[in-house]
Amino acid sequence: xxxxxxxxxxxxxxxxxxxxxxxxxxxxxxxxxxxxxxxxxxxxxxxxxxxxxxxxx
Amino acid sequence: xxxxxxxxxxxxxxxxxxxxxxxxxxxxxxxxxxxxxxxxxxxxxxxxxxxxxxxxxxxxxxxxxxxxxxxxxxxxxxxxxxxxxxxxxxxxxxxxxxxxxxxxxxxxxxxxxxxxxxxxxxxxxxxxxxxxxxxxxxxxxxxxxxxxxxxxxxxxxxxxxxxxxxxxxxxxxxxxxxxxxxxxxx
Numbered sequence: 001x002x003x004x005x006x007x008x009x010x011x012x013x014x015x016x017x018x019x020x021x022x023x024x025x026x027x028x029x030x031x032x033x034x035x036x037x038x039x040x041x042x043x044x045x046x047x048x049x050x051x052x053x054x055x056x057x
Numbered sequence: 058x059x060x061x062x063x064x065x066x067x068x069x070x071x072x073x074x075x076x077x078x079x080x081x082x083x084x085x086x087x088x089x090x091x092x093x094x095x096x097x098x099x100x101x102x103x104x105x106x107x108x109x110x111x112x113x114x115x116x117x118x119x120x121x122x123x124x125x126x127x128x129x130x131x132x133x134x135x136x137x138x139x140x141x142x143x144x145x146x147x148x149x150x151x152x153x154x155x156x157x158x159x160x161x162x163x164x165x166x167x168x169x170x171x172x173x174x175x176x177x178x179x180x181x182x183x184x185x186x187x188x189x190x191x192x193x194x195x196x197x198x199x200x201x202x203x204x205x206x207x208x209x210x211x212x213x214x215x216x217x218x219x220x221x222x223x224x225x226x227x228x229x230x231x232x233x234x235x236x237x238x239x240x241x242x243x
Contacts, residue, residue, distance in 0.1 A: 003156025005149075009225065016199065016206045016224045017217070036161035043232055046168040050181055051200040053172060055077050055117065 002026045004037055011041050015048060067096050070113050074120050080182065081124050081197040083190050091123040098123070125202055128212065148229050165240055177239065184234035188227055195220065196227035 002010075010019060010027045019027065031038050074095060078088035098119050153159055171177060185193060195213065198204045204212075210220040 003152075004158050005152040005156040008151075012225050012228050013221055015228070016221055036158045039164055040158075040162040043162055043165050044228060046165050046171060047228060047231055047235070048200065049168045050172055050177070054181070054201055055073060055178060 001033075002030050004030075004034065007031070007034070007037050008040055011037065011044055015044065064100065066112055067099055067116065070116055071096065073113065074116060076182070077117060077120060078124060080185055081194070081201060082127065083193070087127060091120065091127050094123050095120045121202055125204075128198065128202075148226075163236065163240060165235075180235065180239045181231075184231050184238065187234060188230060192223055192227045192230070195223045196231075199224060 007027055007030045010023055013019065014024075014027070031041060071092065074092045075088055078091050079085065082088050082091070095116060099116055151159055165171060185197070188196065195209055198209045198212070199206065206220055206224070207217070209215070210217050215223070
């Protein structure tokens, strides 16, 4: 199983490139099992939503 | 003749537009130029503004296009700084020897709630300003202006992997900054 260190990179790179099938699979499996990385994933998602709405209201 | 109302309303959002342009261009003269072009285009194309969307949203969308044009022109003329290989700035310290988080990422809460909080965007802007110039340029092209990654690499003459690395660093720095200045500070 991939480590959190490897998975946090995949979580970020998934926003900027299409991950390969094996990468996507290993990331998903890890996220199901790891609450810390799920929170990291949610942080990156919030960051993206925030920037897309920039400059805010 | 542009209506005085529209002109006045546009003048009011001018500082916002200027801040927005400065963040991406990091050059006052260039930012002034694109904002000026935006205001003129807005006045000329006022029929396109139906009042359905907010005036600011509409003006920002024009401004985005002007900034994109400006960046494209710049890259053709070769005036964009090439992003160089940066020192190996390490986010490794976030993990222990076995690859686990040293400190587990915190729960930032519901984006719908956080993004509505007063002051959030000021802090985000502060964090974006703190990014190194080249990193900020790649990141805003990607996220604020909505370029595809391949297009950014091409425009800035970067390898794909270099592009991903720069975007990775931008996201990690913004995360760190928001944690410190917003989530921890509340």
